Amino acid sequence: MPEGFERGLLARITRTVGEHYRIIHANPLSRIGFWVVSVFTIVAIFAPWLAPHEPWAMQYDSEGSIASLRPPSLEFPVGTTHLGYDLFSQLILATRTTLIIGAVSGFISIVIGANIGLVAGYYGGKIDEILMRLTDVLYGMPFLPFIIILIALFGRKLEFVILAIVLIIWRTSARVIRAQTIAIKQRQFITAAKARGCSNLRIIYRHILPNVLPLLLLYAAFNIAWSIITEASASFLGFGDGTTISWGGMLYELWLSGKTRVAWWWFAAPSLCIITLVTSLVFVSRAYEEVANPRLRKR
């Protein structure tokens, strides 16, 4: 990092945020996606205060009997489980888990993918060969058996769910970034930078990285969306973290209760949340797709 970087950092961040806001706002679908993701984020941050009940506390109705398997009503907006737990509260708290998993896995996987893609694409030759064959191996790795083994070895913990997701998901971003890096390193300004005595690292991170940034953000959004879906599938199959609530975990509980045919609200609520959040993320990524590939832009 160059010195004097700290100075004006705030100004830089404000400018960058402003630029991204403009990019997202230019596209109506992305705008909707952005607001939906923002609402989910706010819910996730304030989840413990927003949830009306404890997620695993039995609820009673006015007559004093357990509110078991109640369909959505004013008192329980999304109904209750067979044990009388409030699904609305569970949903709100699960948003937090899901977003943490999505954001953390999405971020780590894009960092890994981008670095592997940049290094492989820039250096080429043997390094490229090794890194890309590694990627190929991961392409051949089936996700579920992989996560089952990992969970069996280390236990059902959030960290290992994230680890499993990250290890699988970076592969696509690595390939795409590599291809883009190869295209950019042929450009004249890279030769010019070399003639200026720039080191390889400087060329990769100062000259190529900013040019692949739109693509990187596009894949970051994809990776977050895929992490959420992957976590939901893993949790549904019982390989999620048993101590926290997630949307996939809620579906797993439903499956265990054997009430799938009766409690449609129990099934619908987490599913709709997953679909809405993932779709919104894909909508946001559309905006970056247009920056990365201007041909998609409407004239």
Add this chain to the structure above:
Amino acid sequence: MTDTNLLSVANLSVGYSTSQGVVNAVSDVSFDVRRNEVFGIAGESGCGKSTLIRALLRLLSNNGVSTATSITYEGEDVNSFSDDKFRDAILWKRISLVPQSAMNSLNPVYRVGDQVIEAIRAHRSVSRSEARERVEFLFDVVGLQPELMRSYPHEFSGGMRQRAMIAMSLALDPGLIIMDEPTTGLDVLVQEQILRRVREIRAEVSSSIILITHDIAVIAEMSDRISIMYGGKIVESATAIDLFESPFHPYTLGLKNAFPSISVMDNELISIPGTPPALIGEESGCLFEPRCPFSDATCAQILPQSHSVGEMHQVSCHRHTDVTELREKASKKSTWHC
């Protein structure tokens, strides 16, 4: 003699390995660049002039291999430097480059001024504001308003980008600036502006310049000494005046015919027939022999040596002794096209 030489290159050769064999893009090129001069290298496309520069600056692509008996810069044997040492000690600080198609040599995502600042700060430990002042000065030297520092490359015209690249090449007061086709792709007016700037800059700073171009008019106007390259070899070297007033090599004679002259209005242009050699594999005779109207049996057999034909005037041609006859014949179209 060594004192006046800034850069001496002896027997530089570059080979590119390709699927069809090794392409000898540059073979056995030796030249000196003196302090305070503009040294021109001219030749048609594919004659190896850009490869020569890339080899000199160690910017060859992976399949290119260069060898040289010696490369001396300011008395230092830079040929023995490791790539890292060369990059740290020589590149940009002491030898800078205005690359071919300099118009595309700016990173599109950074402001132009920031790129020049980066170039300065990558090599000198100066503060941002000091670097900024330097860039303002440099922009002024090349005739760009200092406000333009905040523009992005796409907001610049081709000529402005070219000038920004020249500003960048001047940033660290290098002893030698290499300009690879600095005016290619620019219209004549902008070309003239750029060349005028380069001349002014030369009057102000004491850098030497290697000017590479296929444009004979530009090189004649700008250079003190000129080398003509053909097929990866230097075929003739002389001062600018000597080269155009008394050329020896048939290729130089042909080049002179192929360019319009303002002084002689109805002068018909005569092209050189044929195409440049492919440079794959070993050649035994003179490379220009297939296209040369004056060639004889020796030319096809033996590679001509460099002969001294005047003060600072060397030519690689077997028939350099018959120069009067060659010059007379060369001005006639029938000599080249039957």
